[in-house]
Amino acid sequence: MTEHNNPVRVVVIGGGYAGTLAANRLRQRADLDITLVNPRPHFVERIRLHQFAARTGDATIDYGTLLGDGIRLAVDSATRIDTATRTVRLASGRALDYDYVVHAVGSTAPPPPSVPDAAGLALPIGEFESARRLRARLDDLPADAPVTVVGGGLTGIETAAELAERGRRVTLVCGRGLAPTLSAPGRRYVAKWLARH
Ligand SMILES: Cc1cc2nc3c(=O)[nH]c(=O)nc-3n(C[C@H](O)[C@H](O)[C@H](O)COP(=O)(O)OP(=O)(O)OC[C@H]3O[C@@H](n4cnc5c(N)ncnc54)[C@H](O)[C@@H]3O)c2cc1C
The missing domain is CATH 3.50.50.60 (FAD/NAD(P)-binding domain)
Known part of the structure; x- marks a missing residue:
């Protein structure tokens, strides 16, 4: 300078x-x-x-x-x-x-998926305000309501795991397979953990 x-x-x-x-x-x-x-x-x-x-x-x-x-x-x-x-x-x-x-503005989460029936039901988790909306929506759901997490990358896995540990019934949808950035043993470990929960 x-x-x-x-x-x-x-x-x-x-x-x-x-x-x-x-x-x-x-x-x-x-x-x-x-x-x-x-x-x-x-x-x-x-x-x-x-x-x-x-x-x-x-x-x-x-x-x-x-x-x-x-x-x-x-x-x-x-x-x-x-x-x-x-x-x-x-x-x-x-x-x-x-x-x-x-x-240093970071990244912005993509808009919710354009699946017609998911409009209004799907909430992104990448930003504070949307995560807060998701939290409020989860609060309104019965404890045994099914929750679907879309995205089998690390953020999707962490989200699914956190919700499962809270006793939610979670389905994780992975487009290109589970945890594509992890090694084969890492993927196996994650798959076992998720299945167990
Ligand atoms: C659920 C989740 C879990 C994650 N887990 C991990 C993990 O375990 N490990 C890991 O390495 N990464 C993880 N990530 C990714 C990680 O959060 C990002 O890589 C990291 O936040 C990027 O840091 P950043 O400072 O570049 O941007 P951010 O942390 O996004 O910060 C950018 C800031 O800029 C502000 N901003 C945006 N536009 C403007 C503007 N026009 N004017 C002023 N301010 C603005 C934003 O509001 C924000 O406060 C995770 C992400 C998510 C969503």
């Missing part, structure tokens, strides 16, 4: 794992003015969303316990990075001037 008389303004867009770590690491330089932009006032541990949905764990952490001193939190969404004026425009109408931007 170049030498500046004024603090160098860094805007970190996205307060997930990457953005939060980046903001904290950047504090090692005393000449930086760091603002973290995130739509929610709390950190969402995405890797715990299946536990949050199944009510076996929590998935939010107060930024106050994560962010180092001096990092400003703007609870807002970036809508545009205007490179001509060096500003990050926010949904609230505010704009943040920057010298550098860290773009």
Whole structure:
């Protein structure tokens, strides 16, 4: 980075794992003015969303316990990075001037499957708000109602396992086979565990 008389303004867009770590690491330089932009006032541990949905764990952490001193939190969404004026425009109408931007917005879950009868019944689990909707929907179901988890990758397996451990009747639908990223022994272990539960 170049030498500046004024603090160098860094805007970190996205307060997930990457953005939060980046903001904290950047504090090692005393000449930086760091603002973290995130739509929610709390950190969402995405890797715990299946536990949050199944009510076996929590998935939010107060930024106050994560962010180092001096990092400003703007609870807002970036809508545009205007490179001509060096500003990050926010949904609230505010704009943040920057010298550098860290773009750490993560990934977005795909929309629910386009199976006609599943419309309105299928809920994604990849984001906090949809996981919360799923949790509320599960709360409304009788304990023995069948639940189908679609997707035999690691997130689907974790979700199915968590729900099964809560006593739910779960069917896991795997398009390309169970846990394609695991080794053959790993897949066998997962299949046995799921069958047992
Ligand atoms: C149920 C589940 C289980 C998982 N389990 C594992 C696991 O066991 N191990 C593993 O390695 N990975 C796991 N993953 C994947 C892991 O969660 C992601 O790889 C990880 O969250 C990516 O981190 P990130 O910081 O890039 O993005 P994220 O954690 O998604 O953070 C991005 C942040 O940016 C914010 N944001 C988005 N758009 C804007 C905007 N325009 N303006 C401001 N902020 C914005 C988002 O709201 C969010 O807070 C799991 C995912 C899910 C859904």
